[in-house]
Amino acid sequence: MSAALLYALAGAALFAIGLAGLLLQPHLLRKILAFNILGSGAFLILVGLGQRDGMADPVPQAMVLTGIVVAIAATALALALARQLLDLTGQMRLPEDRPDAEPADD
Amino acid sequence: MTPALAFDLLLIAALLWSATRALTTADVFRAVVLFIVFGLLMALAWARLGAPDIALAEAAIGAGLTGALLLDAVGHLRAKRRELEQ
Amino acid sequence: MKAWLTALIALLCSGLALALGAAMLTLPEFVVRLPGQVTANLDASGVAHPVTAVLLNFRGYDTLLEVAVLLLALLGVLALSRHASGHAHPAAPAHPVLQTLARLLAPLMVLVAGYLLWIGAYAPGGAFQAGAVLAAAGVLLRLAGLLPAWAQPGVLLRGGLVLGLLVFLAVAVAGLPQGELLHYPPALAGALILLVEAGLTLSIGLTLAGLYLASAEWRQ
Numbered sequence: 001m002s003a004a005l006l007y008a009l010a011g012a013a014l015f016a017i018g019l020a021g022l023l024l025q026p027h028l029l030r031k032i033l034a035f036n037i038l039g040s041g042a043f044l045i046l047v048g049l050g051q052r053d054g055m056a057d058p059v060p061q062a063m064v065l066t067g068i069v070v071a072i073a074a075t076a077l078a079l080a081l082a083r084q085l086l087d088l089t090g091q092m093r094l095p096e097d098r099p100d101a102e103p104a105d106d
Numbered sequence: 107m108t109p110a111l112a113f114d115l116l117l118i119a120a121l122l123w124s125a126t127r128a129l130t131t132a133d134v135f136r137a138v139v140l141f142i143v144f145g146l147l148m149a150l151a152w153a154r155l156g157a158p159d160i161a162l163a164e165a166a167i168g169a170g171l172t173g174a175l176l177l178d179a180v181g182h183l184r185a186k187r188r189e190l191e192q
Numbered sequence: 193m194k195a196w197l198t199a200l201i202a203l204l205c206s207g208l209a210l211a212l213g214a215a216m217l218t219l220p221e222f223v224v225r226l227p228g229q230v231t232a233n234l235d236a237s238g239v240a241h242p243v244t245a246v247l248l249n250f251r252g253y254d255t256l257l258e259v260a261v262l263l264l265a266l267l268g269v270l271a272l273s274r275h276a277s278g279h280a281h282p283a284a285p286a287h288p289v290l291q292t293l294a295r296l297l298a299p300l301m302v303l304v305a306g307y308l309l310w311i312g313a314y315a316p317g318g319a320f321q322a323g324a325v326l327a328a329a330g331v332l333l334r335l336a337g338l339l340p341a342w343a344q345p346g347v348l349l350r351g352g353l354v355l356g357l358l359v360f361l362a363v364a365v366a367g368l369p370q371g372e373l374l375h376y377p378p379a380l381a382g383a384l385i386l387l388v389e390a391g392l393t394l395s396i397g398l399t400l401a402g403l404y405l406a407s408a409e410w411r412q
Contacts, residue, residue, distance in 0.1 A: 005217075012212035012213050016205040016206060017205075019208065020202055050226075052219070056227065057227050058226075058227065058246045059246050059250075059251070061246075062243050062251060062254075066247075066258045068320075069258055069262060069320060069396075070258060070261055073264075073266075074265065076265055076266075076404075077265045077268045080272040080273060080407055081272065083272075
């Protein structure tokens with residue numbers, strides 16, 4: 001087992017941690033943190049598996065570079081949307097996650 | 107166990123620990139700080155994987171700029187909470 | 193969230209991690225090895241660093257579309273934050289030590305960005321790292337109170353934001369008469385890549401700084 005394969009396994013663990021956080025945490029800022037951790041795990045898997053026999057591979061590295069920039073673009077837009085929700089409702093949670101919300105009658 | 111393997115195992119343990127704590131700690135500000143620490147540890151991991159370009163980009167963009175955006179959002183959240191309490 | 197649902201999701205995520213790990217440990221040997229192919233074609237790509245060659249030449253479409261995605265995200269953030277404050281907030285000057293530090297560091301960061309842009313053809317570096325350092329300089333100046341937040345970007349700023357994408361598009365379309373989009377003639381490849389990277393550095397720096405500055409004063 002090479003060092004790169006070890007990092008790929010760590011990436012799989014990070015992916016699972018990020019996915020669990022994204023599904024279980026109702027707070028929107030924590031969901032955004034979990035989404036970023038999810039992305040970092042996926043990037044580690046991509047580069048780790050591509051280099052598992054020890055040779056540095058520039059193609060997955062270029063893809064991960066693109067991925068990091070797209071991740072911050074998505075994070076910035078998600079934060080803007082979350083702050084808009086905060087201004088409109090005073091909560092950083094989606095409406096159905098609030099335990100005291102009344103169900104709508106329609 | 108070679109020193110390189112020991113370093114890799116320690117780094118991976120620190121990555122998993124900081125990621126878990128970032129998602130489970132009670133204070134949102136502390137969560138963001140732990141996430142920035144996670145980003146910097148990821149930059150070390152990229153350097154170990156022989157990807158210096160990604161290490162540069164992760165430290166500057168992943169930890170630095172994302173951290174700044176998140177801290178600004180936490181400040182907005184706190185200002186809103188204080189305003190709602192009045 | 194109900195306790196059994198939390199436990200179920202945690203169990204499924206652990207199962208996912210284990211399944212991924214098992215799959216990774218039983219992967220077959222490589223069929224295609226890309227590093228050899230990249231090294232074989234590196235001389236014709238115009239740069240000497242393999243990651244830059246892949247990013248801007250062999251997989252140039254990905255980079256082109258990525259810059260467009262970055263611009264779209266900035267448009268979204270500007271559209272959302274514009275209604276919150278209709279006028280530009282002048283920056284409150286911060287502690288004098290921070291101001292002096294920012295004034296000392298900002299020109300150095302621009303210099304480092306220029307170096308990273310130039311060295312990207314030969315060593316680790318390139319447009320994204322240089323743009324990130326420029327954006328960090330913008331954030332530092334904002335935190336020191338030397339830059340106002342963005343309410344309505346002016347014409348010059350908007351020009352700088354789209355310059356990178358437009359230069360990349362122009363270079364891509366210029367190869368169309370030869371029959372292919374984004375075709376660099378091998379003699380000019382190095383110069384064209386440097387031109388595209390320069391435009392990208394400016395645009396990425398302004399866009400990433402803008403993602404922060406457009407929401408920096410967004411407090412009701």
